[in-house]
Amino acid sequence: MRIDVFSAKPHDLVFMQHATQGTALDMQFHEARLNPDTARLAQGAQAICAFVNDDLGGATISVLSDLGIKLIALRSAGFNHVDLRAAQAAGIAVARVPAYSPHSVAEHTVALILALNRKTHRAFNRVREGNFALDGLMGFDMHGKVAGIVGTGLIGTVLARILSGFGCELLAYDPYPSAECEALGVHYVEMDELLGRADIITLQCPLTPDTHHLIDDAAIARLKPGVMLINTSRGAVVDTRAVIRGLKSGQIGALGLDVYEEEADLFFEDMSQSFIPDDVFARLLTFPNVLITGHQGFFTREALRAIAETTIANITEFQSSGAPLHPVKLPD
Numbered sequence: 001m002r003i004d005v006f007s008a009k010p011h012d013l014v015f016m017q018h019a020t021q022g023t024a025l026d027m028q029f030h031e032a033r034l035n036p037d038t039a040r041l042a043q044g045a046q047a048i049c050a051f052v053n054d055d056l057g058g059a060t061i062s063v064l065s066d067l068g069i070k071l072i073a074l075r076s077a078g079f080n081h082v083d084l085r086a087a088q089a090a091g092i093a094v095a096r097v098p099a100y101s102p103h104s105v106a107e108h109t110v111a112l113i114l115a116l117n118r119k120t121h122r123a124f125n126r127v128r129e130g131n132f133a134l135d136g137l138m139g140f141d142m143h144g145k146v147a148g149i150v151g152t153g154l155i156g157t158v159l160a161r162i163l164s165g166f167g168c169e170l171l172a173y174d175p176y177p178s179a180e181c182e183a184l185g186v187h188y189v190e191m192d193e194l195l196g197r198a199d200i201i202t203l204q205c206p207l208t209p210d211t212h213h214l215i216d217d218a219a220i221a222r223l224k225p226g227v228m229l230i231n232t233s234r235g236a237v238v239d240t241r242a243v244i245r246g247l248k249s250g251q252i253g254a255l256g257l258d259v260y261e262e263e264a265d266l267f268f269e270d271m272s273q274s275f276i277p278d279d280v281f282a283r284l285l286t287f288p289n290v291l292i293t294g295h296q297g298f299f300t301r302e303a304l305r306a307i308a309e310t311t312i313a314n315i316t317e318f319q320s321s322g323a324p325l326h327p328v329k330l331p332d
Contacts, residue, residue, distance in 0.1 A: 002026040004042040006034035007051040019308035039063040047071035053264040058086040065090035071318050075311045079328045080207040095314035095324030101303035102154035108297035109232045112256030143167035148198030151205030152178045195222040207234035220246040226253035232297045235261035254289045258297045267294045
């Protein structure tokens with residue numbers, strides 16, 4: 001069985017090839033992102049493997065269907081970039097990696113919090129220039145601060161455990177409360193209360209119609225002034241233009257992002273010899289209290305190994321039974 005892997009980076013080759021040892025799978029790797037034009041590279045394949053910023057809209061699905069593709073194996077947990085109705089109509093199964101390493105994303109979230117709080121990224125640059133002044137680098141004790149976690153799935157639960165260790169008071173919003181989080185001392189509250197009380201807010205929720213632009217102008221107006229906002233979930237959970245207005249007004253005191261709603265044209269590429277064509281993103285970079293990483297929260301050895309192994313397990317199970325281990329289906 002031939003599987004064509006799109007948006008393939010060197011690390012994908014290493015971990016995917018290791019995971020396919022002992023199988024009869026023929027993996028073909030393409031650096032190109034998947035879209036209606038590049039989809040034709042999969043001529044002769046029976047399945048394709050895609051990542052978070054690949055285009056799996058209706059037009060791409062149509063091309064894949066014409067090529068005889070029967071399986072889309074996502075090497076990600078999120079699937080908001082897939083037109084599931086088009087895939088179902090085309091008879092193409094969709095599989096995902098529901099969990100890989102919640103520790104990787106949760107720990108990266110804490111890294112953003114600590115860096116923004118103690119301004120370690122700014123201090124690093126100062127010291128390299130021989131500037132040892134402390135002006136402008138003052139932070140706050142994490143102990144005793146109120147942390148609000150929006151979404152307490154696997155990642156949110158690990159994050160709650162870490163923040164509990166710092167001595168934070170923990171609030172959470174989730175339609176489905178976690179008994180494990182409650183045992184950690186997490187208090188579930190309505191979204192308005194979380195927005196108004198939290199000193200630090202982290203977004204760990206999936207992107208759905210209900211969470212699209214969850215943090216908009218109205219939500220920002222309800223924030224505790226000077227709050228730190230961290231998003232390591234999906235970019236479009238945050239209305240970027242509204243957040244810029246919140247930064248300018250001081251309502252948002254610090255912003256950490258590992259995702260961005262228009263990241264597909266930026267992230268995972270080296271643009272250092274070019275320029276950033278996105279004016280909104282470029283505006284974000286002008287704020288000294290903003291720290292952005294390029295969707296690297298998942299990027300640990302343990303997570304990449306788990307992603308590759310689960311992806312290959314989805315493919316081999318589909319090959320043998322006609323259904324992947326972790327299918328993505330349309331909601332009832």
